[in-house]
Amino acid sequence: xxxxxxxxxxxxxxxxxxxxxxxxxxxxxxxxxxxxxxxxxxxxxxxxxxxxxxxxxxxxxxxxxxxxxxxxxxxxxxxxxxxxxxxxxxxxxxxxxxxxxxx
Amino acid sequence: xxxxxxxxxxxxxxxxxxxxxxxxxxxxxxxxxxxxxxxxxxxxxxxxxxxxxxxxxxxxxxxxxxxxxxxxxxxxxxxxxxxxxxxxxxxxxxxxxxxxxxxxxxxxxxxxxxxxxxxxxxxxxxxxxxxxxxxxxxxxxxxxxxxxxxxxxxxxxxxxxxxxxxxxxxxxxxxxxxxxxxxxxxxxxxxxxxxxxxxxxxxxxxxxxxxxxxxxxxxxxxxxxxxxxx
Numbered sequence: 001x002x003x004x005x006x007x008x009x010x011x012x013x014x015x016x017x018x019x020x021x022x023x024x025x026x027x028x029x030x031x032x033x034x035x036x037x038x039x040x041x042x043x044x045x046x047x048x049x050x051x052x053x054x055x056x057x058x059x060x061x062x063x064x065x066x067x068x069x070x071x072x073x074x075x076x077x078x079x080x081x082x083x084x085x086x087x088x089x090x091x092x093x094x095x096x097x098x099x100x101x102x103x
Numbered sequence: 104x105x106x107x108x109x110x111x112x113x114x115x116x117x118x119x120x121x122x123x124x125x126x127x128x129x130x131x132x133x134x135x136x137x138x139x140x141x142x143x144x145x146x147x148x149x150x151x152x153x154x155x156x157x158x159x160x161x162x163x164x165x166x167x168x169x170x171x172x173x174x175x176x177x178x179x180x181x182x183x184x185x186x187x188x189x190x191x192x193x194x195x196x197x198x199x200x201x202x203x204x205x206x207x208x209x210x211x212x213x214x215x216x217x218x219x220x221x222x223x224x225x226x227x228x229x230x231x232x233x234x235x236x237x238x239x240x241x242x243x244x245x246x247x248x249x250x251x252x253x254x255x256x257x258x259x260x261x262x263x264x265x266x267x268x269x270x271x272x273x274x275x276x277x278x279x280x281x282x283x284x285x286x287x288x289x290x291x292x293x294x295x296x297x298x299x300x301x302x303x304x305x306x307x308x309x310x311x312x313x314x315x316x317x318x319x320x321x322x323x324x325x326x327x328x329x330x331x332x333x
Contacts, residue, residue: 004171005171006151009151013157013182014208016182016185017188017189018208020190021189021204026194036319037191039288039325043292044184045275047296047298047311050297079276079277080283084119089119089123089277092269092276096266097266
């Protein structure tokens with residue numbers, strides 16, 4: 001059973017990836033829809049960021065002085081000014097480690 | 104531009120994102136085995152599913168005794184965001200052969216999507232721009248397979264105290280950080296985040312797609328305002 005579930009999970013995931021790429025044709029999207037689709041990363045990724053930072057394993061809010069909150073704020077600032085992926089990730093991780101290990 | 108150059112650009116651009124991908128792959132390997140799956144099963148799941156969030160959902164629900172229907176629904180709902188990714192990239196990949204589309208779709212992960220969307224937008228006239236998705240996606244794929252193998256056989260070689268799970272939200276932040284200067288994107292970003300918190304406990308991990316669609320509704324209003332002005 002587990003084997004079947006793994007393959008079905010793979011099939012479902014693949015279908016989700018492939019379906020729109022194969023289905024949508026150029027003339028199906030007008031300029032307005034294309035503009036809307038440009039917002040997809042900004043609409044999807046925060047849904048993965050906010051809960052991971054603000055909620056704990058039991059889905060209640062972490063305290064305001066949780067190291068993750070300060071670290072992600074630093075990463076946001078560094079990323080805002082540098083506009084670099086690597087700077088955002090590293091500044092966040094390093095400040096997180098400084099907070100939990102040194103402070 | 105030469106295809107190999109575009110491929111290499113994809114590989115280079117995805118390198119910073121591997122800092123969080125590698126430990127996440129380790130975690131997947133460790134969790135899968137800990138939750139009672141055989142090493143081979145865990146590895147095959149990395150091969151056929153190739154999506155960390157879906158694999159975690161799969162392992163946790165199966166080991167928790169959820170029914171197959173609930174398990175697969177959760178996997179589908181968790182990963183339904185890839186539906187949107189495909190829709191976004193379709194515009195740029197339309198002229199490719201079906202074989203290419205079948206092949207490239209396999210590499211469409213969160214990170215390769217976000218990078219490719221930016222690259223395609225800026226280089227929409229390049230005929231062989233899809234090599235960028237191939238380069239970034241296949242690099243991610245290789246590191247994902249390697250790191251899950253490490254996790255399966257070596258266990259948690261990265262100490263848990265490092266809190267590397269925090270690298271996951273940092274990854275997603277880094278992928279949209281260039282949009283923070285635009286007020287319209289900022290509104291969409293905050294809407295999505297708040298909706299995700301609000302809907303966090305609805306079944307099947309549907310908060311991700313619910314928050315995404317809610318934020319897209321706001322984006323639709325913004326788009327309409329923009330078009331009215333011009």
